[in-house]
Amino acid sequence: MHRFRLVPMTAVALAAAVLLTACGTNGGAGSNGTITLNVNLFGNFGYKDLYAQYEKDHPNIKIQEHTAAYNDHHRDLATHLAAGSGAGDIEGIDTGFIAQMRERGNLFADLGTDRQSQYLDWKWKASLTKDGKQIAYGTDVGGLAICYRRDLFEKAGMPTDRDQVSAAWHSGWDKYIEFGKQYAQKAPTGSAFFDGGGQLFNAIIGQASTGYYSEDNTIVVGTNPEVRAAWDLSVQAIQSNLSAKLIGSSQEWNNGFAKDQFATIACPAWMMTKIKDQSKQAAGKWDVAEVPAGGGNWGGSYLAVPKQGKHIEEAKALAAWLTAPEQQAKVFTQQGNLPSIPSLYDKPEIAQYKDPFFNNAPVGQLFTAAAKQLKPQYQGPRAGDIQTTIRDALVRIEQGKQSPDDSWKQMVGDVGRLAK
Known part of the structure; x- marks a missing residue:
């Protein structure tokens, strides 16, 4: 889950x-x-x-x-x-x-x-x-989709129909970021486009053919172009001021739902339960669109x-x-x-x-279609810890503590030490 x-x-x-x-x-x-x-x-x-x-x-x-x-x-x-x-x-x-x-x-x-x-x-x-x-x-x-707040989109003058929203970013994450920039221009006060860079990265890398490991259990984070591409997209979104800078499952993240601090969230199927638990006041205001670029698992x-x-x-x-x-x-x-x-x-x-x-989003149709497309990604023994390390590196960028290049270099070094 x-x-x-x-x-x-x-x-x-x-x-x-x-x-x-x-x-x-x-x-x-x-x-x-x-x-x-x-x-x-x-x-x-x-x-x-x-x-x-x-x-x-x-x-x-x-x-x-x-x-x-x-x-x-x-x-x-x-x-x-x-x-x-x-x-x-x-x-x-x-x-x-x-x-x-x-x-x-x-x-x-x-x-x-x-x-x-x-x-x-x-x-x-x-x-x-x-x-x-x-x-x-x-x-x-997991499967993947994007859950979004229809009411916040409407206040920002953005389309709210799930088919229109899906079509707007269907071709890839760059279109999702572009949509976010438009949202940010007229967003309600205090509302970012998405919750946090670590969660965004998880969804993007979940679509990669190879993640953190090769199938012989070699960590390939520093050399895998798909990891770097997911990193660059996440950094681009952060530097475009689209992130609410929240860490998933933290108390601040939980509070962010109630405070309307973000309008979209990368949404594997299990995320719907978290949204329901933390966002009871917004029942009926959430909706579900297709994930950019299609497929993937988190x-x-x-x-x-x-x-x-x-x-x-x-x-x-x-x-x-x-x-x-x-x-x-x-x-x-x-x-x-x-x-x-x-x-x-x-x-x-x-x-x-x-x-x-x-x-009344057709979540059965959305997520079963995603599951049928799903191409499993090999998970090595320290995958969870590597995910943490990358998340922490993106948080440093969000908090202004490091430049993207310096944070990347530190992250690759930190991941390398996990293999020892």
């Missing part, structure tokens, strides 16, 4: 983890025989109603969800894996960290191959160890079962049920998280779904 890179998980932190006291989230059986399963997630996976249904169908199971910030969650998971205790019965893992966790496959329960045929091939393989062990069930994929998540849990078989059963086709379909229509099971894409309840929060 969702998916902002905040602070790297360093080898030092992992080594130190064994000295830490585990937080003890694993639950035992109660005096009445009830088994408590702890599910550790980041953000809103849309499972609240599903938990209630599962508990009704399984009276001996009690589910407790623990939600932490993106960075805190993945850092804690790494810490608990290294310490040998403290992890939940089920752990959510973002696509940016699945390769890192896959390399620690011996610490997770093997979920088997029974469901392989259900999944997008690349999604299944992303959580598969070299020796064929499946460590996690895919929950969702984010998507997995559910894994650490071996250290006390109720591994029960946790495996719950993880399988939460990610089953029926549940993935329900989560999409209730929250917007796009299923990673392609057989759902042509079902009427998915393909024809329109979301009233987003002005």
Whole structure:
């Protein structure tokens, strides 16, 4: 699912983890025989109603969800894996960290191959160890679109119809930036065109054929022209004063929704849940347009079962049920998280779904079309940390602390040290 890179998980932190006291989230059986399963997630996976249904169908199971910030969650998971205790019965893992966790496959329960045929091939393989062990069930994929505020566009004299908006920047990100410059000329006071450079970069690089790694796990950030092109476009947008200079998933970013601080946001399917959670006052004012240049992916998540849990078989059963086709379909229509099971894409309840929060935008059509175009990008073991490093470099430019050239040079050096 969702998916902002905040602070790297360093080898030092992992080594130190064994000295830490585990937080003890694993639950035992109660005096009445009830088994408590702890599910550790980041953000809103849309499972609240599903938990209630599962508990009704399984009276001996009690589910407790623990939600932490993106960075805190993945850092804690790494810490608990290294310490040998403290992890939940089920752990959510973002696509940016699945390769890192896959390399620690011996610490997770093997979920088997029974469901392989259900999944997008690349999604299944992303959580598969070299020796064929499946460590996690895919929950969702990102896809890409642009979510925008119709009311802010109208105040700035810009087109608001989603087809017209899509057409305005269909050919590429340079047209998106051009549209933003026009918006900025008459934008409502305090409203930037987009939320922040790091988020914009994530969407652009999500369309690249090669991202941060070659398939032999060599980091290619400094030499990959597609990374440089995404960087240059993001810098161009920043230097055109189109950014609200907000860091994704920060409290300031959350507040930015309520304060109307930006009119557009790069919008993988899971972003719709974040918008709904943080922008309740703007229901019906949001809409969804096609992403510039078409295609691409940003984010998507997995559910894994650490071996250290006390109720591994029960946790495996719950993880399988939460990610089953029926549940993935329900989560999409209730929250917007796009299923990673392609057989759902042509079902009427998915393909024809329109979301009233987003002005009845045909989000089913938009995101399933994006998913069908999606060409997976190889993700290496430090992809999440690299994303953080690039985000931080763009923040330095936004805050006026470094020139684009100096920030690029520092970023390439910082990324290079992640490989050591």
